[in-house]
Amino acid sequence: MTEIRRIRRADPTFPALLAAIHDPPSALFLRGSGSPTLLSEPSVAVVGARSCSSYGRAVGRMLGRELARAGLVVVSGLARGIDGEAHRGALEAGGTTVAVLGCGVDRDYPAAHAELARRICERGLVVSEYEPGVEPAPWRFPARNRIIAGLAQATVVVEARERSGALITADFALEEGREVLAVPGEITSALSAGTNALLRLGATPVTRAEDVLDALGIAPRAPSEPEVGETAAALLARLRDGALTGDELARASGLDPAAVSVALVELELAGLVTLDDGVARALPASV
């Protein structure tokens, strides 16, 4: 494990955005190879529910990837579900990402994300206001959320129930006057109740990664849809109308299941489709 560094509020490297919030931490502990100045670079928080749907997972991953590709630092909380997907997406794009913990940075919490934390540390940072060795505790997480919101210029909530920790992050962001965006979900799904409520209150809806860039005033790069074969393109067009299982795709397109599998892997490798529990889902057209 790399050495744990500490930056105090008075240090010049302490992120200005975070210092500007109403109760900034007195110091931050950093783990990872990333420079402390990483925390001052343009960044977006991508947060959401721990128990999320495959839709939420796919969107979280896509946003992490596309925002990192656009050069933004992706900030999240290393939790299971959306947080983890956002970090993974950013890593997939070869970008940098920052995980903010509600415990000491030497604690891998949750334990299942120990490997993810290690990969984040290769280029990015794992940060916390707590001393190394501090145990995770439920009452520390809201405080952690204020740092996530404080570091980022904008906060995107991907999927959240009505009473979700992600909404606390959004509240902090609103209090500090930062941009809050939310990903619309099905109005019948309890998992989207929180995000839909945010939208009702006036949060900017996110239907593509460009929406986030627009909100930050960053010009998106020219869209470049990866080239795929004819069959794959036809299946992608069908999937844009809604997620389908492999068998449903085969029946709808008249192709045999082997050909569908081949095309789906092609689309997956091109980053246009995710496969989750046998259901193929088209990702929103990328930046």
Place this chain on the structure above:
Amino acid sequence: MPRVRRVVARAVTHALVGLEPRKVEVEAHLQPGVPGFAIVGLADRACQEAKHRVRSGVLSASLQWPLNRRLTVNLAPAALRKEGSGFDLPISLAVLAATRQVPAERLAGHAAVGELALDGRIRPVAGALAVAEGARRAGIERVVCAAPSAPEVALAGVKPVPVSHLCEAVAYLRGEIDAPHYEPFAEDALDGAYVPDLADVRGQERGRRALEITAAGGHNLLLSGPPGTGKTMLARRLPGILPPLTRDEALEVTRIHSVAGLLPPERPLVTVPPFRAPHHGASAPAVVGGGSSPRPGEVSLAHRGVLLLDELPEFRRDVLESLRQPLEDGVVWVARVGGNVRFPARFQLVGTMNLCPCGARGDPAVECSCTPQRLAAYRERLSRALLDRFDLAVSMPRPRAAELAAPPGEPSSVVRSRIEAARERLRSEPPRRTEAASALLSDAVDRLPLSGRGRLRVARVARTIAALAGSPLVEEAHVAEALSYRLPAELPS
């Protein structure tokens, strides 16, 4: 030099150590003295109780039981443990020879195996095939056995003397009657056990395709999905599309099933790949084999066939971990104080599992109520090491109503002919990977969560797919399809 008095008579039989027969000489000795009957030579409980069955059987057959004599039966070699009731018949024949009711010289040319009923009838015992193979190796040409055991004895290449009653055995050995007639069964005419047909499965084309690849390449398959999508139904149809066993394989499988006492009398030779589906409450010795006198477990009973572990995560962790070694080596070694016993266990593993403990994940109609912790705990029950042994993983989502109304799929016989062709191709000239296909595979390793072992498995599955397609080369499309059956990354991390 004192003269040897002919008061000792011998009969030959075989005891089983695992699947291996060991020659046992049954010696009966009569001497004047206080009347008594003792069996020595590490005989177990069932074997000790032979005393009562033998005495009643002999008397029921209107033969003489030695009166006013001390009778000792020794099972040699004395250091080998003897188990079961198959010694009844050789013990009674040795006693009858010692009392000169059966000619000892004639008995010497025979081996014997069978259990005695109190009325003198002879019952079949498990493992007759292996016992008869022991007789053949010992150069004995005839085996006296119960009538239902005769087909097994004949399979071993020795002549069965099927007898239904001790009287019949005695009359035969005395030369009063000819050997009871044994009609060899026609091996070609054996119809296999009923195996469900693939035509019953409607929809689930992807699952069917994966099953076909599994059968063609001898791979292991993991099926996951919400309850009621036909995972188990599909798995049960795998043996039906596997090629029938060759004669050598059939003998090998039959020997194991004979020792386990599972051979149905109407089908003395197992010609179709066996199918075993132990319940998830099974213990590790029941699954891999064991016990103080080692017996084959489910993995060995599934040798050359299919082992289905339905609801994989419900199995005990130690049971699942104990599968890793037989999956790798195709054989189980059971170590006991008395030595190692080897059971063959080359089987294809099919596992099924839900996507979460409540079962709702993957079902669009229901919302999953599992907490992340519960979900993680469920998935952690399967070690990565075990999951890595599955070559193909397929998610089977819930079919819509329209899918169930689909016409029946291809019958097993049609699929099997393709599989036989593919297996022949894999044997004679396995397809080689093109450079483009190798490049795709390397690219996938970079971009998808795919381990080194995962890469190896994808490459093997791709070769099977190419063989099924009749292609001499493994092309990009074959690798791409194989990639679609890789283990999902979010299964235990």
